Amino acid sequence: MTTLQAIVLGVIQGLTEFLPVSSSGHLALAQMIMGVQPSVTFALGVHAGTALAVLALYGRDVWRIITGFFRGIAYRDGSARLALCLVFTSIPAAIVGFAASDAVESAFGSPMFVAIGLLISGVVLWVTGGRATPGRASRRLVTGRTITYGQALGVGISQALAVFPGVSRSGMTISGALGLGFDRAFAATYSFIASLPVILGAVALWPISNPDALASIHLPSLAAGAAASFVSGVVAMLALRSIVQHGKLRRFSYYLWALGLAAILWETRGLWL
16 A cells, blocks of 8 residues: 555545544445555554544543543542443444454455445435424433433444444434434534544554554555544534534435445446446
8 A cells, every 4th residue: 555545545534434424434445446455454543543633623522521530430429421421332332343353354345245334324314314403392402411321322332333334433323313312513522522432442452453463554654544534534523513513414315325336336247436
């Protein structure tokens, strides 16, 4: 993989990590088109860049959640609840990722698997993206102060499905949150911050479970890709916050269906667009 290819893939990762179109699916398909061997190690490297993008925009919120966790433990005043909710949200993805690690790695090299994931993501966005935002009943919407552990676990189950390429993590978590009655702004923010434990956990554990993973990667290219994903990730988050608040998620369904069908056509007939 050349440095230029890594930068292009990094931009794709950053833009599609937070837009509800599946970064893993786009990354897998882009690598196939470029003739680059799909690599979970490279995918996790550019995911680390998007994790840094979350910290750049939501660092203060993350810090308040961390300090609230320890304050809540010390004083038992409920400050730890939001941090514990994020733990509940992270558990399902950790279980699925660990139990199905071999299947996930194989799926990265399968255009058909990626295509099915894209089609599923499109259906989910279509169903939840058209939900009307309550007017006067907005006080009943779930916020950071009212979220329950059960609701957090529900979002986590949605996020667990996105372990497989083609299934959009942001799309699944935001859709799951909206389906559970989350406030639109909080749904986006919670989705962004909830990505941190999953991404950072995967980045930390993958080299441990695969000691030779880094040896097969050109580190300067990986660094360039991570930097590109950081910059494009910031742009994507700013855009998605507005998209979610205006209830325009359903529009992404058409793109996901078109891309999924194109991938199926490419796989079955050797064609592309």
